[in-house]
Amino acid sequence: MDRPELYSKVRRYIAYISPYGITQLQFKNPYVIAWWSLAFPGLGHIMIGKYLRGYFLFCWEITINYCAHINLALLYSFTGQFQMAKDILNIQWVLLYIPTYLFIVWDSYRSTVALNQQYILGARENAQVKSFNISLFDINFLDKRIPWHSAMWSVFMPGLGQALNWLPYAFFITIWSIFIVIQSELLPAIHYTLLGQFNSAKAIIDPQWFLNLPSIYFYSIYDAYAKTVSLNKLFDWEQAKYLKNNYQSKEFLMPFCKGDERGKTMYIVSTFDHSTYLELAITAIQMNGVPKENILGVSMEKRDEESKLFDTIHSSDGLSLFDLPIILATLFCLFGSIYGFVLTWGPILWGIIGIILGFTAGLIIRLIIRKDVAGRQKKQRSPEVVLIIECEEHQLEVVKDLLWQNHALGVRKLILN
Secondary structure, X not given: OOOHHHHXXXXXXXXXXXXXXXXXXXXXXXXHHHHHHHHOOOHHHHHOOOHHHHHHHHHHHHHHHHHHOHHHHXXXXXXXXXXXXXXXXXXXXXXXXXXXXHHHHHHHHHHHHHHHHHHHHHHXXXXXXXXXXXXXXXXXXXXXXXXXXXXXXXXXXXXXXXXXXXXXXXHHHHHHHHHHHHHHOXXXXXXXXXXXXXXXXXXXXXXXXXXXXXXXXXXXXXXXXXXXXXXXXXXXXXHHHHHHHHOOOOOOOOOOOOOOOOOOEEEEEEEEEOOHHHHHHHHHHHHOOOOHHHEEEEEEOOOXXXXXXXXXXXXXXXXXXXXXXXXXXXXXXXXXXXXXXXXXXXXXXXXXXXXXXXXXXXXXXXXXXXXXXXXXXXXOOOXXXXXXXXXXXXXXXXXXXXXXXXXXXXXXXEEEO
16 A cells, blocks of 8 residues: 655655545635635635545534524525524524634635645656555546546536545535435425425425535535546646656657668657557557667647636646636525525525526626636646657557557658668
């Protein structure tokens, strides 16, 4: 089993892969992290990898909020029932709640700034990341995934998107989500809403528990998406280091090199995206008799390009316009659910309407400021990889077929006389 002591030769490393998950330093927007701490204490700390602190604060929020009746007071306040809000609040628990709540938001912001500095220092130290871990209980490794797939699994059940990367964290979110759904009577309320029995839905649902769900639900979706983006970038970074350390030999004879006296020299040039298939292709070529010194792998940095609407498995720049829409969807869903208790259609339908309005508004705002952001921010793109393979004539077709079988983007033979 891999242990942190194995990294003791370096002061900082940006990722650690255990059998149960991947923990990494990543550059985060401190205002986004502060928002998630504001929406639900503990979530911001979990997002930046401070799991133990985040789990404790999450459980603290559930406990103190319930004892103080904070969510019920919010419901009554926003619906104009101020005397009921005063009567329902437990003042002893509220006085414990307020200073701790403010500390959590401040600490999540401060911790994000500090971890961003550690990330910069760790990236400059450029320490190797062990990309594979196997133990008695599980196997874990760096891989590339489509960010939207992770987000969609969390749409179906909070925590499932995180299960692809960090099992204990996914278990924590999933168990709490199930518990809150059951306590809030959400599923019977959905049943009555679908039947058009809105008064029955409003009567059965417990707002004290139900108002916890928008923050946890949309956080799970956003976090699954963001973690997949950052892991895709970590995969590219680690594979680029691997190619530099293992397939950029000084003995490699470049095409058109002056002084080549070996006669007829044959090369194959191919291009790849960063992926596991690249390493599978290299391994297969070596197994077919091409020595390691005859393979040159170069990770190519591409110039800045216009950001895409959404990240993909081949392009994860983290500027996918997803952060603001999901934040506004959370906020609008919360207010839609609150006012749904006094409006005809009930909290379920008005919560869904709030989601649609919030996400749409966030997307429109991000599209409006997109060009300005693109002009001010430097974007990282997943680079292509160029493979140049020197081989003998009888190996030429075999190598070419192996490259195509492993999803090369392009292959070209070079025959030099």
